Amino acid sequence: MKLKKEAFFYEKLENNRVKCYLCPHGCNIREGNIGICRVRKNDNGKLYTLNYGQITSYAYDPIEKKPLYHFYPGKNIFSIGSFGCNLKCSFCQNWQIAHETPPAQWAKPKDLITLANRNNSIGIAYTYNEPSIWYEFVLETANEAKKNNLKNVLVTNGYIQEEPLKKLLPYIDAMNIDVKSFSNKYYKELCGGELEPVLRTVEIANKSVLVEITTLIVQDENDDLENLEKLFKWISSIDKEIPLHLTRYYPSYKLKNEATKIETIVKAKDIAKKYLDYVYIGNVWGVDRNTYCPNCKALIVDRTTEGKVVDLEGEKCKECGYKINIVN
Ligand code: SF4
Structure with missing residues (x-):
């Protein structure tokens, strides 16, 4: 239908x-x-x-997979996506639903609420393709979810105008926002967009919901450490407690560059740590994904097991009392 x-x-x-x-x-x-x-x-x-109620993908994902490391660690979230995207990244990792029109299943917001209450799920993540251009359905479903005490999460490219963003935010609890680079040229040439509106989305959203940022580091495209350092400085000027995920690119869609060198990502993480409290590497096997207290370095969330909180008392580190930016 x-x-x-x-x-x-x-x-x-x-x-x-x-x-x-x-x-x-x-x-x-x-x-x-x-x-x-x-x-x-x-x-x-x-x-x-054209995509109202059209679901192309759904799954019960660990919240860490969004990635959100500071929002109910260890829980699942019912994740749904539709089709379409307003950017045109040549390295798109989800191009089958972002830039093609795959088979879709019709669903009403109420059907999704029932599903979101199962399997240890805390709510609904609007993800896989770009949720902001699924706006009407996301707004309605998020409103319904809120009434049912469920959480709403957006995994987004942040490419949305201010007014619709501000109308949606009261229904949203957490967001992972892609900041693909700190270069407008990169946004224009590789993504078909502009940088500034994405930065504005981060600033506005961070005032009312838990925000985490993902930057996909693409070999020979946005792996310049000086430019990355500008991005890290900018994030810290907004809020040094915003968790940052530096993820490794693998060849996908139209871009054929080789996978990003792991040493570049490790160097980028070391630089980011000078400015930000929480920096993680993604898409790389065997890296440390735990959260540590920025003050006393105590282990806060151990992700070698099941994302279990090990050392929090309310919002604070049990060891030193430092306030940790985790919603739990
Ligand atoms: S302005 Fe954005 S959301 Fe509206 S039609 Fe164009 S790409 Fe789609």
């Missing part, structure tokens, strides 16, 4: 054109055409969302 759902955040223009204000692209769409994201269509002078 498909529901023809009118989109939020658009304006009708002359000659049956519409302008969409959901994301920073601000597409001006002719009748019969779709926006850059492929999921918003001008039908007879009205803008409709």
